Amino acid sequence: xxxxVFSDSHGDLSLMKSAIEAVGPDRAIHLGDYVRDxxxxxxxxxxxxxxxxKGNNDFVTAYxxxxxxxxxxxTLYLSHGDRYAVKFGIERIAWKGKExxxxxxxxxxxxxxYLDRDGGMWIMNPGCIGHQxxxxxxxxxxxxxxxxxxxxxIVSIAR
Numbered sequence: 001x002x003x004x005v006f007s008d009s010h011g012d013l014s015l016m017k018s019a020i021e022a023v024g025p026d027r028a029i030h031l032g033d034y035v036r037d038x039x040x041x042x043x044x045x046x047x048x049x050x051x052x053x054k055g056n057n058d059f060v061t062a063y064x065x066x067x068x069x070x071x072x073x074x075t076l077y078l079s080h081g082d083r084y085a086v087k088f089g090i091e092r093i094a095w096k097g098k099e100x101x102x103x104x105x106x107x108x109x110x111x112x113x114y115l116d117r118d119g120g121m122w123i124m125n126p127g128c129i130g131h132q133x134x135x136x137x138x139x140x141x142x143x144x145x146x147x148x149x150x151x152x153x154i155v156s157i158a159r
Contacts (some may be wrong), residue, residue, distance in 0.1 A: 001072050005126045005142035006038070007031035007080070007108025008055070012130035015139050015157055016041055019129070020048070023143065027071065031108035032080030033057045034130065055080035055109060072146035074103045081107030081125070094118050103150060106142070113140045113154045124152050 004025040006016055011034055020028065020041070028048050030038030032055025042050040054063040058080075066079040077097050084093035086109050097105035097118075104122040113127030126142030143153040 001026045001146045003027045003144040005029045006129045007126050008033040008128040009037040010034050010130035035063050053078045056082040074150050077102045077105045079107050081109035
């Protein structure tokens with residue numbers, strides 16, 4: 001199963017549509033900040049299941065702030081990350097993932113891509129797919145592949 005992971009789209013649908021067309025994912029995740037973009041993608045791609053959590057710039061109550069997702073025998077914890085102060089370090093969100101016993105923690109908020117392993121648990125921030133800040137040089141998104149094992153990749157898009 002191929003999963004595409006977006007965060008912090010900030011109203012920029014074009015890059016997400018291009019990424020979905022290029023990847024052809026089986027599932028999509030949006031980690032917040034402009035969940036309305038994810039809702040629009042869900043409308044445009046009705047055959048792709050979407051998992052969505054809201055971020056600090058989302059005021060829609062229809063989406064949770066975090067979510068535990070089980071896919072293909074693997075467990076993922078989804079959060080925007082703002083409630084774990086990820087701009088100051090990943091310790092708190094990593095602890096939450098360990099407490100839950102998940103295979104991976106996925107978060108956004110910082111606009112900076114991050115991929116590392118903490119023991120047996122992966123930690124991924126796909127970076128920012130939308131409006132860029134000085135913190136990131138190019139739009140990025142994440143790819144997860146689950147086929148018995150689980151692999152992660154961060155993809156950078158040249159503008």
